[in-house]
Amino acid sequence: MSSPIRTLTVGLVACRACGLLSRRVPDTQPTYCSRCDTRLHERMPGSAEKTLAWLIAAVILYIPSNVLPVMYVSGIGGGQESTILGGILSFWRGGDWPIALVIFIASVAVPATKFLAIGLIVLTLFRESDWARRQRTALYRLVEFIGYWSMLDVVVVALTSALLQFEGIGAAEPRLGIVFFCGVVVATMISALSLDPRLIWDMGRNSEH
Amino acid sequence: MPSLIWLVPAVAVVIGLSLVVNAWVTAGPRITISFQTAQGLEVGKTLVKHRNVTIGQVTAISLSKDGNRVRVSAELLKSARSLLTSDAQFWVVRPRVGIGWATGLETLLSGSYIAVEAGDATTKRTEFVGVENPPPLTHGVLGKSVLLHAADIGSLALGAPVYFRHFEVGRVIDRKIDAGGNGARVVLFIDAPYDAMVTRATRFWNAGGIDLALRADGFKLRTQSLASVLAGGVAFDGAPNAQDVGPIASGAEFTLFDDQEAAMAPPAGDPRYVRMRFEQSLRGLSVGAPVEFVGVTIGQVFAVDLDYDQEHKSFPVIVTARIYPRRMGKAYLVLEQNGTATNEEKTARLVEQLVARGLRAQPRTGNLLTGQLYVALDFIPGARPVRFAANAQTLEIPTVPGGTQELQQKLAAVVAKIDRLPINEIGQQLHTDLVDLDQTLGDIRMHVLPAGTASMQSLRTTLDRVNDTLADDASWRERVDQTLDEGRRTLQSLRSLADYLDRHPEAVLRGRHPSQPLVGEKSAPGTSGPQ
Numbered sequence: 146m147s148s149p150i151r152t153l154t155v156g157l158v159a160c161r162a163c164g165l166l167s168r169r170v171p172d173t174q175p176t177y178c179s180r181c182d183t184r185l186h187e188r189m190p191g192s193a194e195k196t197l198a199w200l201i202a203a204v205i206l207y208i209p210s211n212v213l214p215v216m217y218v219s220g221i222g223g224g225q226e227s228t229i230l231g232g233i234l235s236f237w238r239g240g241d242w243p244i245a246l247v248i249f250i251a252s253v254a255v256p257a258t259k260f261l262a263i264g265l266i267v268l269t270l271f272r273e274s275d276w277a278r279r280q281r282t283a284l285y286r287l288v289e290f291i292g293y294w295s296m297l298d299v300v301v302v303a304l305t306s307a308l309l310q311f312e313g314i315g316a317a318e319p320r321l322g323i324v325f326f327c328g329v330v331v332a333t334m335i336s337a338l339s340l341d342p343r344l345i346w347d348m349g350r351n352s353e354h
Numbered sequence: 355m356p357s358l359i360w361l362v363p364a365v366a367v368v369i370g371l372s373l374v375v376n377a378w379v380t381a382g383p384r385i386t387i388s389f390q391t392a393q394g395l396e397v398g399k400t401l402v403k404h405r406n407v408t409i410g411q412v413t414a415i416s417l418s419k420d421g422n423r424v425r426v427s428a429e430l431l432k433s434a435r436s437l438l439t440s441d442a443q444f445w446v447v448r449p450r451v452g453i454g455w456a457t458g459l460e461t462l463l464s465g466s467y468i469a470v471e472a473g474d475a476t477t478k479r480t481e482f483v484g485v486e487n488p489p490p491l492t493h494g495v496l497g498k499s500v501l502l503h504a505a506d507i508g509s510l511a512l513g514a515p516v517y518f519r520h521f522e523v524g525r526v527i528d529r530k531i532d533a534g535g536n537g538a539r540v541v542l543f544i545d546a547p548y549d550a551m552v553t554r555a556t557r558f559w560n561a562g563g564i565d566l567a568l569r570a571d572g573f574k575l576r577t578q579s580l581a582s583v584l585a586g587g588v589a590f591d592g593a594p595n596a597q598d599v600g601p602i603a604s605g606a607e608f609t610l611f612d613d614q615e616a617a618m619a620p621p622a623g624d625p626r627y628v629r630m631r632f633e634q635s636l637r638g639l640s641v642g643a644p645v646e647f648v649g650v651t652i653g654q655v656f657a658v659d660l661d662y663d664q665e666h667k668s669f670p671v672i673v674t675a676r677i678y679p680r681r682m683g684k685a686y687l688v689l690e691q692n693g694t695a696t697n698e699e700k701t702a703r704l705v706e707q708l709v710a711r712g713l714r715a716q717p718r719t720g721n722l723l724t725g726q727l728y729v730a731l732d733f734i735p736g737a738r739p740v741r742f743a744a745n746a747q748t749l750e751i752p753t754v755p756g757g758t759q760e761l762q763q764k765l766a767a768v769v770a771k772i773d774r775l776p777i778n779e780i781g782q783q784l785h786t787d788l789v790d791l792d793q794t795l796g797d798i799r800m801h802v803l804p805a806g807t808a809s810m811q812s813l814r815t816t817l818d819r820v821n822d823t824l825a826d827d828a829s830w831r832e833r834v835d836q837t838l839d840e841g842r843r844t845l846q847s848l849r850s851l852a853d854y855l856d857r858h859p860e861a862v863l864r865g866r867h868p869s870q871p872l873v874g875e876k877s878a879p880g881t882s883g884p885q
Contacts, residue, residue, distance in 0.1 A: 191357055194357050194359055194360075195359045198359040198360050199359075199362055199363075201362075201366070202363040202365070202366035203366075205363060206366050206370070209369075209370055209373055225397075225398060226398055328366075332362070332366070
């Protein structure tokens with residue numbers, strides 16, 4: 146397999162926004178894309194570090210978002226606060242397993258997958274490993290793809306709270322947990338955005354291959 | 355030199371830790387209360403309140419291990435820790451409606467809540483047994499509680515009012531059956547400042563319902579209030595002529611009387627039992643009937659038993675009565691002063707004296723309508739002396755037959771006489787006579803009356819004629835007048851003649867001398883007389 150031409154080796158810098166190749170200049174002064182005026186970097190500065198920091202913040206926030214109730218639903222028979230896992234369980238026991246499944250995927254499976262995927266990528270970056278580069282890149286694409294659905298829980302709570310407001314009969318109110326969950330989603334999003342996937346291919350002895 | 359980006363997870367940690375610390379700091383005591391039922395309680399919604407201030411929330415409801423009770427867990431505010439004394443009382447506030455009162459109606463809409471009333475104890479605890487009914491007293495309310503003993507509490511309900519001269523001054527806070535089941539005890543709470551009205555001389559009586567009394571001056575209807583008519587109530591007042599009116603301590607014990615009369619009556623003292631043996635039917639004498647001494651009730655009939663006298667083959671009735679010798683007034687007081695004899699001996703001596711003076715028991719009719727009897731102890735004049743056993747276990751008072759028996763016999767005799775009257779024959783005779791009378795009257799109407807009418811008409815005609823005859827202008831009257839005038843003149847002439855003859859008797863022979871007029875004659879027109 147012939148090694149591909151890399152911008153690093155030919156003295157070029159690709160714009161992250163429009164993909165225009167510019168001539169590489171020393172890092173001492175900022176350069177901007179001549180077409181779309183985006184700041185040009187050979188690689189995202191401190192990418193792995195930022196990603197890890199946001200990832201850790203997201204994991205920390207994930208704990209209260211699961212422990213604290215996310216929503217309070219009151220009806221004629223009384224009200225109940227529910228956590229994410231409690232809500233999934235009650236839907237599952239109530240027979241609404243498709244809803245339970247959707248909420249489970251959106252609230253538990255997606256964040257967990259993101260944590261694991263980003264964690265794995267960042268870990269390998271720090272170890273400068275050249276292990277399974279193609280698969281790790283695929284993993285990164287997966288993280289970007291499932292990232293669209295991360296806010297599902299927050300949207301559900303926001304919609305329900307807005308729509309279910311019948312004073313005295315039934316009402317839904319958001320609880321603090323959903324704020325933390327929102328923070329988790331934002332933090333993982335920033336974490337994923339901070340990750341420069343090109344780094345996967347920079348590492349290791351065999352980077353040229 | 356680590357990058358500033360590490361501030362992000364640091365902030366996340368700080369936020370997370372602050373939550374934990376906040377929960378740690380604000381977390382109040384967790385308590386468990388057991389109730390009979392969790393009716394109206396909801397996890398996460400039911401509140402715990404003290405004086406209507408929310409101090410916590412129910413966090414869990416579960417069954418006790420044996421399944422007989424409900425364990426309600428609640429998380430309280432930190433500030434509520436001081437309420438968790440070991441004698442604190444927890445109860446569920448639900449809508450409760452009674453006669454004359456309603457509580458917890460606000461919970462109809464808001465849902466039930468758990469209320470707590472702290473106690474005085476200094477020890478703390480977190481496991482409580484909830485009470486089913488709200489404690490009647492709010493902690494710290496001024497006043498005194500009073501314990502009443504009663505044979506029967508009537509319709510006295512929890513929360514029933516307590517009246518002092520028709521003012522509501524307290525309420526019934528507890529009532530229960532005595533341990534032995536022989537009576538009831540009622541606990542009242544008298545609010546300050548009225549608790550000062552309760553003294554050792556205070557008498558309590560059941561003021562519930564309607565007290566309708568028939569007296570010599572007519573009916574008397576007494577109630578305390580409309581609420582007490584329905585829910586019952588207790589009234590109290592000072593006893594008349596009381597000597598000891600000292601204050602009482604909270605929890606003092608009193609007797610609950612049935613009505614005001616009983617409450618205000620002078621103390622009866624210890625009862626004595628006497629026996630009376632009657633040789634007659636005592637139908638209408640019931641247990642509880644009064645025993646009166648010279649018209650004053652001094653006791654009640656306690657038992658009526660049938661006895662068998664083998665000697666006479668008769669069935670006497672043994673009446674046992676409970677009498678209160680103290681009610682006999684001064685006689686008893688006088689007796690009480692002398693000597694050191696026991697109460698039994700005193701009573702026996704008193705009764706012995708009275709029996710010697712002719713005291714006898716006699717059943718009498720108290721109510722002619724119902725035939726109820728009472729036992730009268732009265733001095734019967736000319737009563738045969740009897741032997742009185744003063745040392746007997748139970749004093750036996752000699753008896754005389756009751757007035758009712760004699761009355762009954764007399765009545766029976768009268769009835770028999772009435773029965774013997776030939777009422778049928780009398781009736782038949784009367785009937786026949788009446789028929790005759792009817793016939794006679796018919797005859798009279800048929801024959802006598804028409805004849806009578808004719809006679810009356812004839813009579814009227816006659817009378818009319820008489821009337822006509824007697825009219826003023828009748829001609830015969832003129833003639834009569836003329837005739838009478840003639841007669842008068844004739845008589846005058848005769849008198850003149852007689853006078854003349856008296857003076858001149860010779861005129862009979864010679865005739866009248868023309869110079870000698872007739873006496874009294876002014877003119878002599880054609881007088882007849884002898885010449």
